Amino acid sequence: MVEYALEAISHAGTSLGIVSKEGVVLAAERRVSSKLLETRDLEKTYVLDDHVAVCVAGIVSDANTLVHYARSVAQNFEATFSEPMPVEQLVTRVADLKQGYTQFGGLRPYGVSMLYAGWDRNNGYQLYVSDPAGNFGAWRATCVGANAQTAQSMLKTHLAGPSGGSGADGADGPGADTHTSATSQDDAIELTLEDAINLSVKILCKTIESSNVTSEKLEIAVLTLHPVSKKPVFRALTREELDILIARIMAAEAAEKAAAEAEKAQQAARAASEAAAAIRANASGSGN
Amino acid sequence: MSIMSYNGSAMLAMVGRDCVAIASDTQLSANGQMISTDFQRVHMVNNNVMIGMSGLATDVQTLWADFRARTKMYKLREERDISPRAFAHMVSSALYQRRFGPYFIEPVIAGIDPDTKKPYVCSTDIIGCIEKSPNFVVAGTCTENLYGMCETLFRPDMDADDLFETVAQALVNAFDRDAYSGQGAIVHILTPTELITRTIKTRTD
Amino acid sequence: METLISLTGKDYVLTASDMTAARSILVFKVNEDKTRDLSPHITMAFCGESGDTVQFAEFIQKNIRLYAIRNNFELSPKAAANYVRTQLAESLRSRSPYAVNVLIAGFDEHEGPELYWLDYLGTLCKIPFGAHGFASNFVLSTLDNAYLPDMDLEQGIALLKSAIKVVQQRMLISQPNFQIKLVNKDGVSVIDI
Numbered sequence: 232m233v234e235y236a237l238e239a240i241s242h243a244g245t246s247l248g249i250v251s252k253e254g255v256v257l258a259a260e261r262r263v264s265s266k267l268l269e270t271r272d273l274e275k276t277y278v279l280d281d282h283v284a285v286c287v288a289g290i291v292s293d294a295n296t297l298v299h300y301a302r303s304v305a306q307n308f309e310a311t312f313s314e315p316m317p318v319e320q321l322v323t324r325v326a327d328l329k330q331g332y333t334q335f336g337g338l339r340p341y342g343v344s345m346l347y348a349g350w351d352r353n354n355g356y357q358l359y360v361s362d363p364a365g366n367f368g369a370w371r372a373t374c375v376g377a378n379a380q381t382a383q384s385m386l387k388t389h390l391a392g393p394s395g396g397s398g399a400d401g402a403d404g405p406g407a408d409t410h411t412s413a414t415s416q417d418d419a420i421e422l423t424l425e426d427a428i429n430l431s432v433k434i435l436c437k438t439i440e441s442s443n444v445t446s447e448k449l450e451i452a453v454l455t456l457h458p459v460s461k462k463p464v465f466r467a468l469t470r471e472e473l474d475i476l477i478a479r480i481m482a483a484e485a486a487e488k489a490a491a492e493a494e495k496a497q498q499a500a501r502a503a504s505e506a507a508a509a510i511r512a513n514a515s516g517s518g519n
Numbered sequence: 520m521s522i523m524s525y526n527g528s529a530m531l532a533m534v535g536r537d538c539v540a541i542a543s544d545t546q547l548s549a550n551g552q553m554i555s556t557d558f559q560r561v562h563m564v565n566n567n568v569m570i571g572m573s574g575l576a577t578d579v580q581t582l583w584a585d586f587r588a589r590t591k592m593y594k595l596r597e598e599r600d601i602s603p604r605a606f607a608h609m610v611s612s613a614l615y616q617r618r619f620g621p622y623f624i625e626p627v628i629a630g631i632d633p634d635t636k637k638p639y640v641c642s643t644d645i646i647g648c649i650e651k652s653p654n655f656v657v658a659g660t661c662t663e664n665l666y667g668m669c670e671t672l673f674r675p676d677m678d679a680d681d682l683f684e685t686v687a688q689a690l691v692n693a694f695d696r697d698a699y700s701g702q703g704a705i706v707h708i709l710t711p712t713e714l715i716t717r718t719i720k721t722r723t724d
Numbered sequence: 725m726e727t728l729i730s731l732t733g734k735d736y737v738l739t740a741s742d743m744t745a746a747r748s749i750l751v752f753k754v755n756e757d758k759t760r761d762l763s764p765h766i767t768m769a770f771c772g773e774s775g776d777t778v779q780f781a782e783f784i785q786k787n788i789r790l791y792a793i794r795n796n797f798e799l800s801p802k803a804a805a806n807y808v809r810t811q812l813a814e815s816l817r818s819r820s821p822y823a824v825n826v827l828i829a830g831f832d833e834h835e836g837p838e839l840y841w842l843d844y845l846g847t848l849c850k851i852p853f854g855a856h857g858f859a860s861n862f863v864l865s866t867l868d869n870a871y872l873p874d875m876d877l878e879q880g881i882a883l884l885k886s887a888i889k890v891v892q893q894r895m896l897i898s899q900p901n902f903q904i905k906l907v908n909k910d911g912v913s914v915i916d917i
Contacts, residue, residue: 278595302595306588312799313584313806320795352834353797526847547849552860554841555849577846581813620817 233333236289236342236363240375243288245438246275247374247382248346248358249390251427254455255348255356257286258431260376260439261450273467276452280305282315282463283349284454288376289363290342297341301325318349322359322367330365340364344375348454350463356454372427378438385434390422424453428468432476436484444481446473522623523645525550527699528560528573529659531669531690532629532640534652535682538710539629539638541571542686544659544694545718546702549576556702556723563714564590565600568630569707570610573658574645575623582622585613603630603639607649614647621645625658629709636711661697668693679708683717691721725897726758726771729863729887730827730839731853731871733880736908737829737837740884741769742857742891743901754901760785763798766830767905767912768808771856772844773823780815780822784808801830805840805848813846825856829907837907859891859899866890877906881917 244260261274276286277298283305287294304324308316325345332340340363347359360375361367372390374382422430431451436444452467468476530543547558561571562583570586572579589609593601601609607628614622627642642656643649650656654673657665668689677685687706694701702723708715725746730739745756759769760781766788770781788807792798799807805828815822821844828840841847841854853871855863866887875883881904888902906915 280591299596302592306591310584310588311807311810312803314800314803317795317797547847549843549847552864554847554854555851558849575845576849577809577813577816577843580809580848581846584810 233340233364236340239342240289240344240363241377241379243344243376244275245374245376245378245382245435246286246288246344246346247372247386247431247434248286248348248360248370249372249386249422249427249431250356250358250370251422251424253424254427254453255350255358256424256427256431256451256453257284257346257348258428258435258449258451259286259288260435261448263447270447273450273452276450276467278465279321279347280309280315281465282351282454283318283321283347284452284465285348286346286452288344288346293341294343294345297325297328297343297345300328315351317351317353318347318357318359319354319369321349322347322361326361326365326367328365329361329363333364346373346375348452350454350456374434378440382434382438385437386430389430424455428453428476429480432473433480433484436477436480444477446470446477449473449477451476520550523574523625524660524699526574526576527660527697529661529665529690529694529697529700530560530571530573530627531655531657531665531686531693532571532627532642533655533669533673533682533686533689534629534638534640535708536676536678537631537636537638538679538682538708539631539640540682540686540706540708541569541627541629542690542704542706543571543573544690544700544702544704546700547576548699551699553702561705561707562587563707564606564630565594566714567600567633567709568603568606568628569709569714570606570626570628571658572624572626573660574625578622578624582613582624582626586610589613600633602632602634603628603641604632606630607639607641607643607651611643611647611649614643614645618646627656627658631709631711659694660699661693664693664696665689679710679715683708683715687717687719691719695722726857727859727863727891727895727899727902728758728769728771728825728827728856729859729867729884729891730769730829730855731867731880731884732829732837732839733875733877735837736877736880736906737831737839738880738884739767739769739827739829739905739907740888740902741771741905742899743903744897744899745774746897747774751898757903759903759905761912762788762804762828763792763830764911765798765832765907766801766804766828767907768826768828769905770824770826772825776822776824780811780824781826784811800835801828801832801838801840802835802850804828804830805838805842805850809842809846809848812842812844816844816846827854827856829905831907831909831911833909855887858897859895862890862894863887885917 244262246259249256259275278284279301305316329341332338344362349357358370372386454465457464527548532541543561547555563569629640641651655669672685672689704719706717727742741758743756745752761767770777823844826842830838841849841851853867
């Protein structure tokens, strides 16, 4: 049964998350199936508490149930301890619920993978992924959904540090239960928030199966700390901000492509002239 | 001694022109013994609503933990802040659910309706019967004194500064004649745009 | 019949708990430990209905320990105090409530020294100094009179000594021994004064 759920998620729109020095980015492809469909600002991203948000991939109705469960758990914790719930604990609780549905017959597992972005006092900015089987792990940057492979390898090339970068290492797989803090010291390159947002747009532009990417097909949200109050703030990027970002990425890409073509042409020319020179040299050589 | 005066408290809420105020004493005593002069009975629910709870301190804390969780769930699901009126009914039903084994608190609720921008003030009894007032509500161990002061000092359509002066004078002079409450006061004034909080030093005998 | 006294200083909290176990007109022992450590940096002193006290304290102690094992980090003093409050408040409206009063002393790396006062009803209050028991009637006057915020350890110990002296001098009930615990950045320790 879990295999079917996993299969369903591999067809869902790509969702990705990146931890940066100044915040966590959640980005997702949204698939607008019809022009007649009413859309909201955030289609797949839900706030669970002031300091945790989640981006879901899979069956939306299942996700709604899980989101409601996670919200109640977080509120219950705060009512008992008078402190915000540590992110990993919340992730664990939801993962435990998911696991329960994989163990006994007659029940269908939740067909949802979730990307959690959070901040807490103990571990700072964090990113987690949980799958329908109840596996979860902490990540520097990762993704779920269709084209996850492509996105994952792009993240790896952009983020892996000198020693390969353990956080964005595909070998771990999104099922690996790493239990490490996402902000722990390792060699992966630490991005600024701006870089992380740009990178997420760049990757989504690649993975979305459409020739022209518009702001309607993307949703991006960031979890940061308020500069004055130092409390976590979650904000969705506006349509206009997305338009500007997409335009910039597209322009950069076009410029890159043009440069690559020019380079190719130049190389070809060089190769041709070298070949000509070689022939000439040969000819004169044989003449001797 | 009644369970309602075990911890001692005095508070009131009052309506001004486009503003509301809650004033409360800040002491916690238990059976007549002073425990702290810095106890919080008034809480901000959101930018439009505040609640003060008089009565048994443990129930104040238990219920605030509950109300905070419920209003947060409301906000997450509805994607908007709860209105003062809706919040008052939430408090009312939470209290009435314990009709035959009640929480020993009498809340006062004050807020500004986010849509109409009209001030809203009400109180309930310990089992949640709402009493909406056009001018002021009082609660605690010296309600007689508070009613007297409020009846004397209240004027309709006070601005935020006048309202502060009025509620502060009403509260301080009421609890100075009460053995169970006092030792400093805190006043919260809520306008459609801001929350002003002032603490008042009073006699500490 | 029992006495708990506690005060916070510049970078520490001191608790004093009497060590007498008595019932009716009989003293059973004078070396009873009325504290339990909830974590390396939190200790809880308790008094109240005998039977309830140790049962409740160890229930709390073991649940907070379980939390630390499960989640790989310790609860903050504030969270621990609120957890105890929740348990007492829930118990208050149960069929057989715990009649236990506690003082929770803790040290937090962000917040510094903290002291929480909790009664059997579940009333939680963060205080600079406080006491439980009959003796609180004398002790609080002594502390009110001489307490200063940011006292160093020497001054704190001197004040605690004078508070204990008042109890032993003025209270009808004999409490010959007090256990003193010190909580600071290095954790909880028992000290002689």
